[in-house]
Amino acid sequence: MNHTHHSSPARTALATATAATALAVSLLGPAAPARADGRPMPDVTGKNLVTAYGELHYNTAIRFRDGRGAGRLVLWPASWKVCGQDPAPGTPMDDRKITLTVVKATEECAVPAA
Known part of the structure; x- marks a missing residue:
C-alpha cells in the first residue's frame, strides 16, 4: 500500500478553497486602499x-465572524x-x-441574547 500520497487530498482541498476565495474576491472588484478619509460606516446589516x-x-481587510459560531469560512x-x-453605522x-x-x-x- 502506497502511503506517499496520503495527505494529497487535504492539500488539494486547501488549494481549491484558496483558489475559490481568490476568485470570489477578484470578482468583486479591485481593492480600495485603506485611508483615513472620515467616511461614515454605512449600514450593511441585512444585506447580501x-x-x-x-x-x-x-x-x-474586512474580517468575517460566523453568526452561527461554527467558524465557517466565507468562500x-x-x-x-x-x-x-462593527463599527456601528455612522461611525467614522x-x-x-x-x-x-x-x-x-x-x-x-x-x-x-438579552
Missing part, C-alpha cells in the same frame, strides 16, 4: 455580502448575508478594522 462589499469600497460571498457589523471609518457577522443567505440571523 456582495452588496456590503461594494458599499465598503471592496475593502479586502463565495454571494451566498452569505450580513447580520451584524478612519482606519478602523471592520468586522461583519455573517450567516448563509438561507439562514436566519441569530437573535442576540
Whole structure:
C-alpha cells in the first residue's frame, strides 16, 4: 500500500478553497486602499455580502465572524448575508478594522441574547 500520497487530498482541498476565495474576491472588484478619509460606516446589516462589499469600497481587510459560531469560512460571498457589523453605522471609518457577522443567505440571523 502506497502511503506517499496520503495527505494529497487535504492539500488539494486547501488549494481549491484558496483558489475559490481568490476568485470570489477578484470578482468583486479591485481593492480600495485603506485611508483615513472620515467616511461614515454605512449600514450593511441585512444585506447580501456582495452588496456590503461594494458599499465598503471592496475593502479586502474586512474580517468575517460566523453568526452561527461554527467558524465557517466565507468562500463565495454571494451566498452569505450580513447580520451584524462593527463599527456601528455612522461611525467614522478612519482606519478602523471592520468586522461583519455573517450567516448563509438561507439562514436566519441569530437573535442576540438579552
